[in-house]
Amino acid sequence: AQTVTQSQPEMSVQEAETVTLSCTYDTSENNYYLFWYKQPPSRQMILVIRQEAYKQQNATENRFSVNFQKAAKSFSLKISDSQLGDTAMYFCAFMKWGKSSGDKLTFGTGTRLAVRP
Amino acid sequence: EPEVTQTPSHQVTQMGQEVILRCVPISNHLYFYWYRQILGQKVEFLVSFYNNEISEKSEIFDDQFSVERPDGSNFTLKIRSTKLEDSAMYFCASSEWTGRLPEAFFGQGTRLTVV
Numbered sequence: 001a002q003t004v005t006q007s008q009p010e011m012s013v014q015e016a017e018t019v020t021l022s023c024t025y026d027t028s029e030n031n032y033y034l035f036w037y038k039q040p041p042s043r044q045m046i047l048v049i050r051q052e053a054y055k056q057q058n059a060t061e062n063r064f065s066v067n068f069q070k071a072a073k074s075f076s077l078k079i080s081d082s083q084l085g086d087t088a089m090y091f092c093a094f095m096k097w098g099k100s101s102g103d104k105l106t107f108g109t110g111t112r113l114a115v116r117p
Numbered sequence: 118e119p120e121v122t123q124t125p126s127h128q129v130t131q132m133g134q135e136v137i138l139r140c141v142p143i144s145n146h147l148y149f150y151w152y153r154q155i156l157g158q159k160v161e162f163l164v165s166f167y168n169n170e171i172s173e174k175s176e177i178f179d180d181q182f183s184v185e186r187p188d189g190s191n192f193t194l195k196i197r198s199t200k201l202e203d204s205a206m207y208f209c210a211s212s213e214w215t216g217r218l219p220e221a222f223f224g225q226g227t228r229l230t231v232v
Contacts, residue, residue: 033219043206045160045223091160095219104150104162104173105221 002027002094006108013082014116020067021077021111023092029053031097034068034075035105040088048090051075053097082115089113119143123209123224130199130231138194138227140209149192150210150221151184153177160208166192199231 003026013019025034036048051059051068058066063083067076079086092108122141130136142149151163164174166184183195192211196203206228210221 037223042225043228044225045208045210047220047222050220103219104165104175105152105160106162107160109159 002029002032002096002106004092004094004106004108006092006111008111009109010112010114012114012116013079015082015084017082018078018080019082019113021079021090021092021113023075023077023108025073025075025092025094025108027073027094027096029096033095033097034066035093035095036064036066036075036077037091037093037107038086038088039091039110040085045091049077079113084115084117087113087115119222121209121211121222121224123207123227125227126225127228128230130229132201132231133198136196136199136229138196138207138209138229140192140194140224141190142192142209142211143213143222144190146211146213146222148172148212149184149186150212151194152208152210152223154206154208154226155202156205163194163207196229199229201231204229204231 005024032053034051038046038048049061049064063080065078089110089112091110093105095103124139149166152160154160162175164178165172181197185193206226208226209224212221
């Protein structure tokens with residue numbers, strides 16, 4: 001079974017600054033995907049960024065980037081130039097590589113990020 | 118842009134009553150899921166559904182729960198006899214497999230309150 005750990009229940013950052021959210025996971029799988037989902041006050045789950053475990057290159061999506069350390073089983077999210085709209089709960093999630101995308105997501109407990117004006 | 122839609126957005130029910138939560142997945146998706154989030158806690162997997170049958174279910178998904186795809190568009194979660202601890206946000210999600218990166222698209226959720 002997979003586990004995902006987010007050790008920071010809450011974080012705060014000044015607008016325009018950079019913040020890094022931590023995530024570690026435990027798995028015996030060699031091939032898998034990792035995700036960061038954002039959940040704003042509206043409660044909808046929105047995909048922020050994803051990483052394939054077999055790729056060494058870290059994924060980036062505009063102001064969002066990850067630091068993926070496979071050996072350390074670490075997958076942190078960096079948000080650059082933080083904006084007020086980034087205020088949300090952020091969940092790290094794991095999906096094992098299957099013959100289809102029908103495998104479930106395993107979520108961490110989340111980090112609540114507040115961006116201060 | 119295609120999206121997953123869930124109805125109702127909020128449902129209040131009395132303990133012991135049956136509830137049906139409805140979802141319309143994205144039309145060309147083949148895999149469907151229900152997740153649950155108790156207030157302030159993490160999102161938990163309940164069940165996955167493919168080719169008109171359950172492909173995986175969690176320990177939470179006991180005999181009180183059932184899922185159905187009654188027609189070509191809807192995907193429902195039924196809770197037969199609700200308990201207070203069933204109060205949570207329920208998310209439906211869908212995905213497709215095209216050989217590209219997998220992505221689960223989530224609906225906006227149904228907040229279930231059992232009183």
